[in-house]
Structure formats: structure tokens, C-alpha cells
Amino acid sequence: MSRDSNNHKPQQGPGGGRPGPGGGFGPMGMGMPIQKAKNFKGTLKRLIGYLKPHKLQLLSVLITAIISTVFAIVSPKIMGKATTKLFEGLMMKLRGVPGAKIDFDYIGQIVLLLIGLYILSAAFAYIQQYIMAGVAQKTVYNLRKEVEEKLNRLPLKYFDSRTHGEILSRAVNDVDNISTTLQQSLTQLITSVVTLIGVIVMMLSISPLMTLIVVLTLPLSFVAIMKIAKKSQTYFKGQQKSLGQLNGHVEEMYTGHKVIKVFGQEQKSIEKFEETNEALYQSGWKAQFMSGMIMPLMSFINNIGYVLVSVVGGILVTKKAIEIGDIQAFIQYARQFSQPITQTANIANVIQSTIASAERVFEILDETEEVPEAVAAAEIVTPNGEVRFEHVSFGYNENEPLIDDMNIDVKPGQRIAIVGPTGAGKTTLINLLMRFYEINSGKIVIDGIDTRDLKREHLRGLFGMVLQDTWLFNSSIRENIAYGREGATEAEIVAAARAANADHFIRTLPEGYDTILNEEASNISQGQKQLLTIARAILANPAILILDEATSSVDTRTEVQIQKAMNHLMKGRTSFIIAHRLSTIRDADLILVMNHGSVIEKGNHQELLEKDGFYADLYNSQFTKRNGIESVG
Structure with missing residues (x-):
């Protein structure tokens, strides 16, 4: 029953920043497991396609990023001239x-020149971020809109075959990941590349020999980082695994709190928590310690370079x-030199994760949609409620038929009860x-259409x-x-509330019809929730009514109330009633007894009992006489 940690809200890093790829935190995101795309090139190309309408804005971002970075890069060289002039004057004195x-x-x-350059650099950086924010938000807005429209066109089987958490993760978290990368990482990548090139050019213009010394320290840094990153990645994977297990365990313990108390499993639950918590602690401190070594080690290697340069x-x-x-x-340039390299490495990891997110979003967009609507669609202006199933066959999988050659003829205003064991095909119907769901063969006809x-x-x-x-939402009873x-x-x-026998209890509430229902009502x-849903259905005034186990989760007295409300609701309407409690469907005009996807018996309550077949066995198994008292079994 443990739930994957990906279904939980993503954590934030220190200071509210994003976690590194894979969810762990550490300097520059090094050493953390990275979510990788299956088809990196294809997904990247497709994502770039969403940026094509913004070519001019992206060109402006590139130009402003270059100008801003160049102004920032030339500043140390100009500042050096001031230092030289100050040194020369002092030495002459x-x-x-x-x-x-x-x-x-x-x-x-x-x-003054430096102040001007810094102001210009900041101004162009602001323009760059402003334009890129607009491009990123417009791109993600269109992508999010596509996803939303696509979800509306997907068949029910898509949602039945996936968890809500997975769909939400793709539609919300993955799209947000793309948004953040486009807005932040893309501009950082441009700036880092321009800074790296500019710094190398400026260092070479000062001294090729000193530039060579700085460049030679790089392989040493990379070797050290890669060794630590490889080691820490193992611990980060363990950390994420333990975190998922811990989150799942805690959630289960809270939701099943009463069950744990009833069966006296508190100690076992605590022991499991402590075991998982210890595993998280061990992998967590090792991961953070190993990744925390990267910055001091890089500083040590860089300081050796500074000493040699000096x-x-x-x-x-x-x-x-x-x-x-x-x-x-x-x-100053030597200090700037390593920064864009580490930034680029970190951004490369983020981009890997982002392309993986984009791939997950595109998988939604590529899903098979519902059968297209009819070109010249018919319309039932005054529905009567006549329903016919003509040789209908259906199966969730092609090789496993669930309903085979079903024929049902329902007259307007009839009450049709559908009964049968679990998995018989009642809800499928x-x-x-x-x-x-779309039928495989045959046809379903309403009022001849x-x-x-x-x-x-x-x-x-x-x-x-x-x-x-x-299903009630967080709003007033009226709404x-x-x-x-x-x-x-x-x-x-x-009037709808009165017809549903809900008006009395609503008026006894402190705020009456203005009473706000909380998130789970x-x-x-x-029973009161059910009466409200019946009132909602009465107000909708539908031609055909579907009641699916509407009284299964209430007590017998409340069931009588709900049954009265439903009788009022069903008056004059074609009604399909799915029920496990057979006491609720005795007055049905026609009872369809289903088993293994087929209607095996038809008739009213009395007729089916007289047949002494499947329905009679089902009915008698629910109602037994004990000491002269009829009880539900």
C-alpha cells in the first residue's frame, strides 16, 4: 500500500529554491539522480517547436544577454587600469x-565609467529576463492549454487505467518544470556560455601563460567532482527511496489510524517508522556530506591556481x-572562470530532467482520443426516454469480451433495475x-436515434x-x-430540496442554504449528502435517470428517506437503478439480472422469484428469517 513519493508535493530547497534533479539538495545539484528522457533529441526538437513563434523575442534575449554579459566582463579590465594608475602614483611619491x-x-x-557599465549591464539583464519571462509563460500557457483540451478529449479508459496522482503530476508538476527551465535555466545557459568565452578572451589578452595555469587546474577539478558525484549519487538514490517509503508509511498510518488502534499494531507501526527513518538518516547525511565536499574541494584546487597565478x-x-x-x-577573471562551467554542468542536468518532463507531457498529447463526434450530429429536442440496446457487444480488451449480443428494450417512464454479482457488467452497461466507452458492435438507441x-x-x-x-464541492449548499x-x-x-426531502435538515443548519460545505463535505x-445530490438531479430535470448504488452506504432509516426522494425523482422518468440491496428495487417495472456481461434473466420482482433461478438465489441470500425477524444478510 505504500505510495510513491512522486505523488506528494515536491520539496523546496534552502531558501525556497528548487530541488536538484532527482529531488535531492546539494551544491550545484551534483551527484543527484537525474530523470532522463527516452528520446532526448526527438523531445527537444518538439519542445523547440513551441518556441518557434517567439523567434524575434528569443533573438532579443540572446542579444541583450550578450551585451549585459560583455559589459560585466570588461569591467575588471577597466578596474585594473585604475589600480595600475593608483599604484604608479603611489610608487612615484x-x-x-x-x-x-x-x-x-x-x-x-x-x-564613473564602471558605474555606467554596471548600470547598463543590469538594465540589459532586466530586459533579457523580462522578455524571457513573457516567452516562457506564453509557451507554457499554450502547452498547458493543449494538455487541458487533450484531457477533455481523452476517453474514460485513459483515466481508469492511471492514478490521479500520475495524471496531475504530468499536467501540473511537469509543465511547471518546463516553465521554470525556460524562464531561468535557458537565460543562465546563454549567460554562462558568453561569460566563459568572454573570460577566456580577456585572460588571454592579459597573459597566455597565466591563462594556461588556470586552464590546467580544470581537469583536476573535474576528476575530483566526478569521483565525489558518482559516490554521492548512490546515497541520493537511497535517500529518495527511503523518503518515498517514509511518506507512504506516514500517510497510511494517519489514514488508517483507527484500524491500527483496533488491531493493536501501534508498536509495529512505530518500529517500521524508526527503521525507515534510520535508513533515510543514514543515506541522507552521507549524500549531503559527499555533495557538500564538492565546494570546499573546488575552492582548494582554485586557491592553488590563484597562488600560482599570483x-x-x-x-x-x-x-x-x-x-x-x-x-x-x-x-577576478580566474574566479569567474569556474562559475559558468559549474553552472553549465548544473543546467545540463536540469535540461535533462526538463526534457524528461516534456516527454511525459507529450505522451499525454499523443494519447488516442475519443471517437470523433458525428459531422452532422442529430439532436433530441423533446426526449421521451425510450432506450434500446440492439446486439451490443463490448470488451475492455479485444480478446476478452465482457458484454456479448446484449438486447434490451426500455419503454419511456419505465424503472429498470440492474442487479448481479460484482463484476457482472452493471456499471459497464x-x-x-x-x-x-465505445461499443465494439451493435448499437444503443435513444428515442430512435x-x-x-x-x-x-x-x-x-x-x-x-x-x-x-x-460529489459535493467546497461551497454553499445553495450552489x-x-x-x-x-x-x-x-x-x-x-423546490428541488423539498422534493428531495432535504429542505428540513438544510433549514436546521446554522446558515441554512448558505452553509458552506468543507472540502470533503x-x-x-x-445521508444528507445523498439527499443534496438527489435535489441537484431533480433540479436538472433529466429525461433519463441513473441511480448507481445510491443507498448502499446509509443506514436503513436514512435509506427510507432517500428512497422517498428517489421515488419522487423517478416519477415519469425512464430510470436505471443499479442496486446490491434488492429491497430497494422490488417496485421496478423490469429487473435485468446480469452475470458475466450477459442478461441472464428478465422480469419483475414477483416473476423472477417464481422462476426460482439466479435472482431468487441472490434475493434469498440477502433476506433470511431468523426468529421471525427479517434481516439483511
């Missing part, structure tokens, strides 16, 4: 040169090969009636449903009832 002084006017001009630079200054300010500028010739929206508008699982029909008046809402009883 120390030597006692007549009229020697520090040229503060020249230094002041350079300071020594060689000092020698070159004494030989007047370079100026003192150039050493200061070079050290309703799903076919409403075209949640094949349901495939009707638009799905129009077809489903003919039906009203009251299900075993009541929940009004959901049945758009533009319903207050008088119509109250747990502030009213199960």
Missing part, C-alpha cells in the same frame, strides 16, 4: 619624484611584461449508455446521475444544488 601625485581625476573617470603574475610584473592592475583583473449520431455533450445532458460516491442547472432561481432550488452526514 615613495620614490620622491618632484610633483608626483595620484591621478584621482583619471581614477574618478574610470569609476607568483607568476608577480614575476611578470617585475619583468614589466604586464601591469599590476592586470594581475588584479586576472584574479451505464458507461456504454452515456458513451464513456443512435447515440453515436448525437454529440456527447447533448447525449449526457439527457441523463441525471445519483451515485454511491456523493451545490444549483450545479444541476445553470441560472436556477432561489425558488427552484428550494464532512460537516454533514452521508
